[in-house]
Structures are given as structure tokens and as C-alpha cells.
Amino acid sequence: PRLRPLALLDAGQAMFRLDRFARRVEREEPWRTDRASESDSETFAAWIERNVYTQQVRRLLAVPCKTLWGAEPEELSLLYTGAYVRGAGGLNRLLDTPRGAQESRFVGGPNLVARRVAEELGDRVRLESPVARIEQAEHTVRVRTPTDDFLARRTIVALPPPLVDKIEFDPPLSAERQALNQRMPMGRLMKCFAVYPEPFWRDDGLSGEAVSDSGPATITFDTSPPSGSPGALLGFVGAAEADALARMSDAERREAVLEGFVRLFGPRAAEPDDWILQDWPAERWSGGGPVAYMPPGVLTDAGRALREPSGLVHWAGTETATRWTGYMDGAVRSGERAAEEVLAALD
Amino acid sequence: PRLRPLALLDAGQAMFRLDRFARRVEREEPWRTDRASESDSETFAAWIERNVYTQQVRRLLAVPCKTLWGAEPEELSLLYTGAYVRGAGGLNRLLDTPRGAQESRFVGGPNLVARRVAEELGDRVRLESPVARIEQAEHTVRVRTPTDDFLARRTIVALPPPLVDKIEFDPPLSAERQALNQRMPMGRLMKCFAVYPEPFWRDDGLSGEAVSDSGPATITFDTSPPSGSPGALLGFVGAAEADALARMSDAERREAVLEGFVRLFGPRAAEPDDWILQDWPAERWSGGGPVAYMPPGVLTDAGRALREPSGLVHWAGTETATRWTGYMDGAVRSGERAAEEVLAALD
Numbered sequence: 089p090r091l092r093p094l095a096l097l098d099a100g101q102a103m104f105r106l107d108r109f110a111r112r113v114e115r116e117e118p119w120r121t122d123r124a125s126e127s128d129s130e131t132f133a134a135w136i137e138r139n140v141y142t143q144q145v146r147r148l149l150a151v152p153c154k155t156l157w158g159a160e161p162e163e164l165s166l167l168y169t170g171a172y173v174r175g176a177g178g179l180n181r182l183l184d185t186p187r188g189a190q191e192s193r194f195v196g197g198p199n200l201v202a203r204r205v206a207e208e209l210g211d212r213v214r215l216e217s218p219v220a221r222i223e224q225a226e227h228t229v230r231v232r233t234p235t236d237d238f239l240a241r242r243t244i245v246a247l248p249p250p251l252v253d254k255i256e257f258d259p260p261l262s263a264e265r266q267a268l269n270q271r272m273p274m275g276r277l278m279k280c281f282a283v284y285p286e287p288f289w290r291d292d293g294l295s296g297e298a299v300s301d302s303g304p305a306t307i308t309f310d311t312s313p314p315s316g317s318p319g320a321l322l323g324f325v326g327a328a329e330a331d332a333l334a335r336m337s338d339a340e341r342r343e344a345v346l347e348g349f350v351r352l353f354g355p356r357a358a359e360p361d362d363w364i365l366q367d368w369p370a371e372r373w374s375g376g377g378p379v380a381y382m383p384p385g386v387l388t389d390a391g392r393a394l395r396e397p398s399g400l401v402h403w404a405g406t407e408t409a410t411r412w413t414g415y416m417d418g419a420v421r422s423g424e425r426a427a428e429e430v431l432a433a434l435d
Numbered sequence: 436p437r438l439r440p441l442a443l444l445d446a447g448q449a450m451f452r453l454d455r456f457a458r459r460v461e462r463e464e465p466w467r468t469d470r471a472s473e474s475d476s477e478t479f480a481a482w483i484e485r486n487v488y489t490q491q492v493r494r495l496l497a498v499p500c501k502t503l504w505g506a507e508p509e510e511l512s513l514l515y516t517g518a519y520v521r522g523a524g525g526l527n528r529l530l531d532t533p534r535g536a537q538e539s540r541f542v543g544g545p546n547l548v549a550r551r552v553a554e555e556l557g558d559r560v561r562l563e564s565p566v567a568r569i570e571q572a573e574h575t576v577r578v579r580t581p582t583d584d585f586l587a588r589r590t591i592v593a594l595p596p597p598l599v600d601k602i603e604f605d606p607p608l609s610a611e612r613q614a615l616n617q618r619m620p621m622g623r624l625m626k627c628f629a630v631y632p633e634p635f636w637r638d639d640g641l642s643g644e645a646v647s648d649s650g651p652a653t654i655t656f657d658t659s660p661p662s663g664s665p666g667a668l669l670g671f672v673g674a675a676e677a678d679a680l681a682r683m684s685d686a687e688r689r690e691a692v693l694e695g696f697v698r699l700f701g702p703r704a705a706e707p708d709d710w711i712l713q714d715w716p717a718e719r720w721s722g723g724g725p726v727a728y729m730p731p732g733v734l735t736d737a738g739r740a741l742r743e744p745s746g747l748v749h750w751a752g753t754e755t756a757t758r759w760t761g762y763m764d765g766a767v768r769s770g771e772r773a774a775e776e777v778l779a780a781l782d
Contacts, residue, residue, distance in 0.1 A: 129484075131477065131481075159732070161476075162475060162732035250617045263677075263681040267621070267678070270621055276614055335611065369610035370610040376617065383730035384509045384730065386510070
């Protein structure tokens, strides 16, 4: 259903309040925020319950949450949510297309950035060589893959914390770091593309952007190429909706998502020429997406362990970033920070 | 400080209310409980905040929580807490010595139960053979350790969910099951024993049982053998206190815990003849203790996946029990349930 004016007002003031809360969170050390333990004891769902007055807007606020974190509001710590919003410079910058996180689709796809960097590095980049074991001696680290063996003075691990557990560490990581790896799960997010002969929704004056509480795709975007042909609709399916889709066959998933597109954009959405579903949670080396998040109690208790080196092992990855956590921007910043740590240590 | 009478009253009514809440939780399928999603959206800490009026009792209620789950109240889902209490038949049965979970120390230690069963099974039990990989075909499961290779029609995995991730599954586990493994962390619990020539606290009329909010050991018991010689004090260090101890050296840990014992039992506690600290979170094959728990949102969203077989792989372990979850009793029940599933499937 469309939003009534009162609901719009309610949504507006809730987003204003969340931004105000986020601005008070300490960016570099969120656990030092005023009353940190109180807001880390609470779920984002409890905050919504207290600050939003209409049922419709409560459901509405869950929608960006499912996509931004791949988690339901009840799975997120309020303090963590605030720190994440703060790191992006505000809720609008996370949600917006103009000047926000959703602004552009890279022509060629964003993995082009990684590909171009890899080209420069040449055969120093090893693909399909999962690290199985990391052994630390006094001054050296040995990194073992099933086929190779690398000796280094320092190592940077750039994995989301829950995937670090797939590597065997000798000696084992500290209890604190192991506990952190267990307490930061990956979100659950799927990305669906339906490709049509043309962006037919534009004929009806629709932008292709929609936020819906009935899903399975709760947020959609028009991702047609600049030429306008073919037409492509992108839908994100996150958290509870992704869990429901995970239990379905490929055909059932397609049907369920397209039914949702029909509700939003009319009957022409039912029969795309092409259909792609990216299922990160089912991928062995992703284990979920878009980012590993923090349930209540983790940020104040163990937040500082996220970036603290474990002996000769340094930690990077977008989860360790304090600006644009969860995004490519944060990933790049985390790599620069880890590289600086290593250079300082070797100096 | 000792409890004032008003605080005792406050503690009494809070425990009464928690039991009343727990009795309403559906034992076998807690996600079907009336208003389940509401109580699964909340932390146990938020419940304490709402239902307990004195600061002293709020801190006091965190103490059993640290020991029972190795987690702070803000890390636990309220619905999960209720289901766990329900599975034990009430809060008192979890906390009490007479007729409760803390009643007896097995002479010889509880691992005697496992040892005796292993003796009967003989060389069918393989120790020091960690399973590295489980491969499923249409009708068979292959279980690989670094040295051996077993072929079976069904397999029962009896590990806490977070440790399942250390095994490589081919094909990978379902996204749903992988997400569950990531969303149930182990608690953090350490167990300390100080051994004295005799149980000197008895001379002062003290039982050796104490609940303290100043730690590091927040709960203590007298675990002297029936003969009364030597004297042994057991202290549990859990959650935030365990995290703090994890950062200390062995000597600092001993000193910190004994300082706490001295506050409770007087200066004679300072110099034990013997000292043992069991640090489960640092153990590679434990990864924490005493049990894997559920943060908010996990039980209603993924609770049923805990026991649901993954193809030819069946799940046991105390986390899957609906009575005495987290205890040996629950572990045995879960084994019986999984064995029944396998027998029914092979029938």
C-alpha cells in the first residue's frame, strides 16, 4: 500500500532521530560513545518500536535494514547500527542515489576495480588458492594453501570475521579474537536481475525504484544501461525474505520474485528475457552478504579486537573500516590502514 | 555488598516473573510461542531493565547469566532465554544445588560418563581424528579426517553450531544452515579451582557458595571431596569477566581470581596449594563454553534449522535438545533423538 501523509511524517521524524543518534556515536571508537553500553544492549528493532508510531512505518524501516545489513532490525545492535550510519555520513547517504551509496552502477560492474588492480599486480595475485593454515613463529608467518607455502614477515587477512574461522591458526588465535569471529555473522542477501526488451516501466512514468514491505524483493532499482536497452530491474532480497527464498527451488524463487515485480510494475514484468539470481549466502567463500554485522553486546565488549593485530597477522576488510563500513570504499580504506600498520611494524 | 531486604524482594519477584514467562514458551517449538517475534526482538538485558527496579538486583541477575550461558544479558534473546529456562523446568532448577543442575560433582569428574561409554565401544571410537571434510553423494556420506576415510549411509554430527564451520562440506551446507552456524556463538566461560589444605571457610560458617557482582569469579562453589580433605573452591568466570581475563597473563589471572576469593572468604584464600584454570574459549576444539547461545532474532528465524537433517547428515549436540539444553542431560537426549531419526530413515 502507498504511504499516507501521517506515515510520511512519522517516517521523516524517525529517520531524523536515527541520524541525530548516529551523529553522537564516536566514529573511531564507538564503545566510547556516551551511554554506549545502554544502546549496545538494545536491538535496532526495540529502537524502532520506541520511536516509530505507525505500524506501516515500522515495517517500512525494516526494509532498508534487510538490504543494508542483510539482517532484521532485531538482529542488530542499536549502537552498531548508529556507528554504521555515522561511518557513511548519515542515513540518507546510505539510501540515496544522488550523492549516496546507491548512486551509480559501474559500467562493466564494480569488480572491474579489483580486476584492474589485479592486472597491475600480475602473477603476484594467486586465485583459487584458499588459505588453509597460518603458522606464526617469532619473526615469520607461514601461509599454507593446499598447493603452496608462503613465508612472510607480516600477513594481512582481509576476510569478514566469520570466514576467518575456516583458516586453521597455529598457534590458535586468542580467545578474544575467536569469540569475535563467532559473534559477527554475515548478513543474508540475494540480488536478482530481470532483463526485458526495454525499460517498460518508464512508459508508465515509473522510475523502477521501489521500496515494498511485501517482497520477496523489498527494494528495486532500474539498472538498465545508459543506452536504455535492454531494460533491467534489480531487486534485493534480504534477511527473512532471503531465508524464505533459500528454502525454495530455483524455479520457485524466480516465480516468487517476479510476482513481486508484477505487483510493483505491472503484468509486463512477469516474463523477462533473462533472469539472474546471485545467492551470496549459498557461496562457500562468501558465506553471506553484504557485510558481517554485530548483534547486541558485541561492539562494546569486543569492538576494539576487530582491528587489533594478532601477532604478525594484521586485519583488513570492510568490517574493520570506520568510514563506509560494509562498502568498497571502506574496504579500500581498511587496506590502506593495514598496510600502514605493517610498514610501521617493519620500520 | 550484601543484599538489602528490598533488593531481596525485587530479586524474588524478578525471578518469579522470568519463570512465569518461561512457562509460557512452547518447549518443542519456541517460535510458536504467543508473541514470539516480540520477545525474540528483545535482549534479556532489556527485560531486566523493564522488570527489575534496583540497580543492585540488575547487576545480580547478570551473574547467573554469565555462568549459565557465558554471555552478558545484552547478548541473549529474551525468547531464547525463556526457552532455555523452560527446558530445565525453571530458573531454580538451573541455579540450585538440591535437585538442580548444580547438585552434584561426579566423583572422578563428569567426563567419566563419556569415558565409560567409550570403553564399551572400544576401537570404534577414534580420538585425535578431527573431521576435515564431509562429502555427500546420493546414498552415501564420506567422512574424511587427515588420516582416514569413512563411508556411511548416514552421519550424525554432534558439534555446537559454530564449530561445524571448521568442517568443509561438499556440497556446501544450505545457506540456511550456514547462516545458523554463524549466528549461534559459543559463550565465554572459564573454570578456576583453588585447592587448600582444608575447606577453611567452613570454620567461619560459610558454605563456599557465593554470588558476587565484583568477580572475576562471579559464582563460587565448595567442591571439596566427600572426605573434606583437601579443601577446594571452584569459581566460574564468564562473559565480560572472562573477556577481561583473556587479556591477562597466567600469573595475572591467578592473582585477580584469588583477590576475589579473599574478598569472599578471607585472607586464607590468597595462597592455595594448587591452582587450575580451565580456559575453554582458548581451546581450539571447544571455541568457548558452556554452550552456543542465540542472540535476538535467531530462534524465530532459524530455530527449526537446528535439528533439521542436511541430506544424510543429522544433527545432535546439547544445543539441539529441548530439555536441559546446554547440559549433559540434553546432550544424551539429543543423541537418542538423532539415533531415532537415522534408524527411521534406514528402515
